[in-house]
Amino acid sequence: xxxxxxxxxxxxxxxxxxxxxxxxxxxxxxxxxxxxxxxxxxxxxxxxxxxxxxxxxxxxxxxxxxxxxxxxxxxxxxxxxxxxxxxxxxxxxxxxxxxxxxxxxxxxxxxxxxxxxxxxxxxxxxxxxxxxxxxxxxxxxxxxxxxxxxxxxxxxxxxxxxxxxxxxxxxxxxxxxxxxxxxxxxxxxxxxxxxxxxxxxxxxxxxxxxxxxxxxxxxxxxxxxxxxxxxxxxxxxxxxxxxxxxxxxxxxxxxxxxxxxxxxxxxxxxxxxxxxxxxxxxxxxxxxxxxxxxxxxxx
Amino acid sequence: xxxxxxxxxxxxxxxxxxxxxxxxxxxxxxxxxxxxxxxxxxxxxxxxxxxxxxxxxxxxxxxxxxxxxxxxxxxxxxxxxxxxxxxxxxxxxxxxxxxxxxxxxxxxxxxxxxxxxxxxxxxxxxxxxxxxxxxxxxxxxxxxxxxxxxxxxxxxxxxxxxxxxxxxxxxxxxxxxxxxxxxxxxxxxxxxxxxxxxxxxxxxxxxxxxxxxxxxxxxxxxxxxxxxxxxxxxxxxxxxxxxxxxxxxxxxxxxxxxxxxxxxxxx
Numbered sequence: 001x002x003x004x005x006x007x008x009x010x011x012x013x014x015x016x017x018x019x020x021x022x023x024x025x026x027x028x029x030x031x032x033x034x035x036x037x038x039x040x041x042x043x044x045x046x047x048x049x050x051x052x053x054x055x056x057x058x059x060x061x062x063x064x065x066x067x068x069x070x071x072x073x074x075x076x077x078x079x080x081x082x083x084x085x086x087x088x089x090x091x092x093x094x095x096x097x098x099x100x101x102x103x104x105x106x107x108x109x110x111x112x113x114x115x116x117x118x119x120x121x122x123x124x125x126x127x128x129x130x131x132x133x134x135x136x137x138x139x140x141x142x143x144x145x146x147x148x149x150x151x152x153x154x155x156x157x158x159x160x161x162x163x164x165x166x167x168x169x170x171x172x173x174x175x176x177x178x179x180x181x182x183x184x185x186x187x188x189x190x191x192x193x194x195x196x197x198x199x200x201x202x203x204x205x206x207x208x209x210x211x212x213x214x215x216x217x218x219x220x221x222x223x224x225x226x227x228x229x230x231x232x233x234x235x236x237x238x239x240x241x242x243x244x245x246x247x248x249x250x251x252x253x254x255x256x257x258x259x260x261x262x263x264x265x266x267x268x269x270x271x272x273x274x275x276x277x278x279x280x281x282x283x284x285x286x287x288x289x290x291x292x293x294x295x296x297x298x299x
Numbered sequence: 300x301x302x303x304x305x306x307x308x309x310x311x312x313x314x315x316x317x318x319x320x321x322x323x324x325x326x327x328x329x330x331x332x333x334x335x336x337x338x339x340x341x342x343x344x345x346x347x348x349x350x351x352x353x354x355x356x357x358x359x360x361x362x363x364x365x366x367x368x369x370x371x372x373x374x375x376x377x378x379x380x381x382x383x384x385x386x387x388x389x390x391x392x393x394x395x396x397x398x399x400x401x402x403x404x405x406x407x408x409x410x411x412x413x414x415x416x417x418x419x420x421x422x423x424x425x426x427x428x429x430x431x432x433x434x435x436x437x438x439x440x441x442x443x444x445x446x447x448x449x450x451x452x453x454x455x456x457x458x459x460x461x462x463x464x465x466x467x468x469x470x471x472x473x474x475x476x477x478x479x480x481x482x483x484x485x486x487x488x489x490x491x492x493x494x495x496x497x498x499x500x501x502x503x504x505x506x507x508x509x510x511x512x513x514x515x516x517x518x519x520x521x522x523x524x525x526x527x528x529x530x531x532x533x534x535x536x537x538x539x540x541x542x543x544x545x546x547x548x549x550x551x552x553x554x555x556x557x558x559x560x561x562x563x564x565x566x
Contacts, residue, residue, distance in 0.1 A: 045565075053395070053396060054564065054565050055565060077396055077397060080396065082392075084566035085566060086389075086566065088388055088392075088566070089388070090310065090314070090388055092315060093313055101306055102393055102397065103306075104303060104305065104306025104307075105303055105306060105394050107397060147393065159566075
């Protein structure tokens with residue numbers, strides 16, 4: 001078992017004078033869903049295109065399951081499934097025929113039964129006999145996911161997988177992605193939707209202008225950062241709380257205060273306030289949104 | 300490889316350019332004998348000439364003439380489209396992330412294109428000859444007339460096959476370089492007339508058509524072509540011509556390979 005399913009080390013990619021990705025390094029553990037977020041032009045697609053072997057790094061290394069993408073592309077191709085940002089198919093062929101055609105080009109033989117099974121998985125069985133030119137964007141996206149899964153790859157690269165899907169379709173696809181990861185697959189997923197990254201990913205890579213801004217576990221990033229209390233009068237509450245050891249309170253607009261309680265349990269804070277004659281009407285754990293972190297990291 | 304060849308063939312079968320190229324070739328092969336019969340009604344001299352043309356081996360020569368004109372067009376269309384369609388539909392990335400060996404991918408494309416061009420050419424000629432035979436049977440005329448030695452029937456096809464191979468190779472190479480099947484096809488179609496236009500003493504040694512003609516005449520008459528010798532000062536042996544043709548075709552395919560191998564194709 002390799003320590004990292006995907007390992008990107010000092011990866012730089014230039015297009016002429018433009019540096020699309022600059023000394024990017026990160027690892028993705030086996031079975032993780034790693035989201036790559038960043039504004040347009042951050043280098044997400046360049047990174048994906050390199051991991052799947054379509055582009056070569058200018059410098060640095062990219063390995064998948066311990067195999068170098070540039071040096072051993074044949075092996076890497078066999079263990080990677082790609083869902084591109086805008087999937088294209090042969091429009092004059094049916095969905096099923098497209099899938100079978102791609103199956104025929106796969107490094108490993110794929111049975112016709114596998115195509116039928118995947119069409120069922122992505123809920124395209126009814127439309128499988130229709131030409132792809134009649135498919136909606138969402139249907140093409142689902143067909144692309146089926147194509148990515150043809151060889152049952154242990155690593156999936158999903159570039160904007162829910163782009164073009166309606167809310168229900170996006171919800172279903174997110175559930176499917178989670179179930180695929182639960183089966184042990186490693187998933188690298190680029191997305192512009194921060195709520196999607198928050199709901200789906202266990203690890204987050206934040207890119208901006210081709211550089212790594214953050215590589216964090218989503219659970220750590222979204223861990224509660226303190227308490228919010230609605231109190232009256234607020235000035236008395238701040239005075240009482242700041243008098244407690246290891247507690248720091250600051251005022252917020254209205255009757256709200258932000259409290260960094262340290263190791264003091266919330267119940268002790270409430271008891272101290274009530275004993276001091278302060279009305280406490282609301283206590284809530286506070287955490288900054290992913291959007292807040294993203295804007296801080298990319299600004 | 301066999302699986303990929305089969306899939307490559309199956310995919311092209313429904314691709315519009317291949318489908319319509321094949322259909323129009325077959326339609327032309329089907330219609331010409333009928334048109335010949337219809338147009339010569341009421342003129343006995345023309346009718347006799349038409350029936351002679353439709354009788355074997357005249358029908359084979361007729362099919363060959365048809366292929367001399369149409370063959371390069373279909374070869375250019377198919378060879379350019381077999382790679383150009385992947386750019387047009389944006390499907391290269393799908394194939395490249397599956398078949399990381401570009402050598403194998405291009406080999407499959409070249410073999411499928413060659414097989415398809417050959418199939419269309421043979422089917423077109425066969426249909427023309429069959430229709431000719433049916434027309435002759437319908438009017439009660441003899442099906443054959445003065446059959447010559449086999450080499451006089453088959454050797455003239457070398458010229459057509461050679462031209463089609465070069466046209467296809469040029470069309471595919473230019474399509475890969477320009478990523479445009481339209482430009483590739485035009486380049487392929489223009490290949491024969493452009494080279495014919497620059498066929499001088501100084502250039503003859505490099506012109507494929509000259510070598511093809513040289514090989515044909517050597518095989519048919521076992522001596523140097525008087526035209527090539529006097530007009531173009533061309534005196535190569537048949538084997539030397541074959542070697543030059545092989546080398547030129549190889550250079551074209553190698554160029555196609557090098558272009559494709561180094562090309563960055565992304566989704």
